[in-house]
Amino acid sequence: MTEDSEALGEFDRIARFFAPLAKDAPGAFGLTDDAAALPPLAEGQEWVVTVDALVSAVHFLPDDPPELVARKALRVNLSDLAAMGAVPYGYTLALALPKDMAEPQRWLAAFSRGLAADQAEFGIHLLGGDSVSTPGPVTLSITAFGRGPRDGVLRRSGAAPGQDVWVSGTIGDGALGLRVAQGLLSGRFADLADRYRLPAPRVTLGPRLAGLATAALDVSDGLVQDAGHIATHSGCRLVIEAPLVPISASVADLVSDDPDLFAEVLTGGDDYELLFTAAPEAADAIEAAGREAGVSVTRIGRVQSGAGVEVLDHHGAPLDGLTARGWRHF
Ligand SMILES: [Mg+2]
Structure with a gap:
């Protein structure tokens, strides 16, 4: 050219x-001035x-x-x-x-x-x-x-014991999608690579959660690590039941072939779903907000007194080995 x-x-x-x-x-004044108003x-x-x-x-x-x-x-x-x-x-x-x-x-x-x-x-x-x-x-x-x-934006600091932990959409598509994009997992799962490359920010759900959620953030570092941010800033403990964590059909396929990938689902990053807490009485309103926004919302655990994050398996026993791997750069 x-x-x-x-x-x-x-x-x-x-x-x-x-x-x-x-x-x-x-x-924006057509970008001709020194600043925007x-x-x-x-x-x-x-x-x-x-x-x-x-x-x-x-x-x-x-x-x-x-x-x-x-x-x-x-x-x-x-x-x-x-x-x-x-x-x-x-x-x-x-x-x-x-x-x-x-x-x-x-x-x-x-x-x-x-x-x-x-x-x-x-x-x-x-x-x-x-x-x-x-x-x-x-x-x-x-x-x-x-x-x-005003005075009602969602913060990470409002979770309290007795409340529920919720997440939007599905978890793990971004982390496993990166592996597909890198050629480390089957190209059959191109849908996951697409989700990694182009996340879907929950712009219609987020505003509907104001007044309902007590704490919120978007999952960018990984579900477990980001739950830890809410736990830290709220001064409480988040307990997540692993079998309740929503996963897509493609992630379910991959995990059934290689169960070790489930740790990556829970700790890998790039989901850009909303993780939030709310009082149990808000459950119906949250389900309704999800329907209005066209995004699934799933209750995945509860808030307790204490500190940190605990992930339980389908027997209710703590899942070990989920050391915060954090978000990995290329
Ligand atoms: Mg964020």
Whole structure:
């Protein structure tokens, strides 16, 4: 591409690839001003803000399609907003591309196509950003803004003994999907690799849980580790019954072939499901919220006094060997 042999200036780059993504956000001023303006909030709302940084070869592979890199970066942020019970509004983007990158225009075109696709899917807009070159790898950071209930955003600190532990969707697709994507598990399970590459942030469920859930977060490090975050910040113990943890048909297939993979289901990361606690009386309302959002919700355990996380097998005996492996980088 001839254009790639020319250095496209920063202003042209913004006008061509990023301004179209901001055209429907009034406060973005077409990306021509020094900063964006956020609209006033309705009564009873407050802004919720989250930021994530991604580095090539650490958080994604250098040859991953730029469309997917863009969409995953955005979705990881939307998942954090959902975990706080906030409705996504918009985002800003900081992008650093390698000075010696081959065909940067082609990369930017694909990257901005990915952003446009998810903007349409989630009803959000680019509000502002910066684009620079770097001697290092592709690096990007997205800051997402959402509107949450004033004084009612979901925190990690509200779980209390006697409450139930719930999770949305299915667990383990992301972790086993990474293995499929790496060619370590059968290509028959391409659906899992797709879920790893493109998580589904629970943006419609999260806001419906505000006022129902007592604590919440999104599962990015792994179910057990993230349950530990709620336990720590709430000052209590989370008991998870392993047989209740919802898994997809593909994960069930893989685990029945190799039961050792179940540990990976419970401790691998990248699920982007919501893990939350609630009083037992809220169970019917939570089921209804799940139906309205079109996302399954499953009760997987309970909150007790104490500390840490205990996972029980189908005999009710503690499952050992689930040492927090944490989220593993490539
Ligand atoms: Mg999170």
